[in-house]
Amino acid sequence: MCPxxxxxxxxxxxxxxxxxLSSHSTSAGEVEYCRCTCDALVVLCEGEVAAxxxx
Ligand SMILES: [Zn+2]
Numbered sequence: 001m002c003p004x005x006x007x008x009x010x011x012x013x014x015x016x017x018x019x020x021l022s023s024h025s026t027s028a029g030e031v032e033y034c035r036c037t038c039d040a041l042v043v044l045c046e047g048e049v050a051a052x053x054x055x
Pocket of ligand 1: 009
């Protein structure tokens with residue numbers, strides 16, 4: 001189950017399908033920007049969802 005469902009992702013994927021856009025090492029840790037199949041922007045910090053921006 002897509003963990004983003006709790007964040008309001010409308011895709012409700014059985015298997016999350018994110019495309020990694022970019023990743024950066026910051027003082028807060030590894031930050032990754034991904035694009036969900038629903039076109040939402042997902043920001044991961046240390047592997048945890050830090051932000052979810054619906055299209
Ligand atoms: Zn989504």
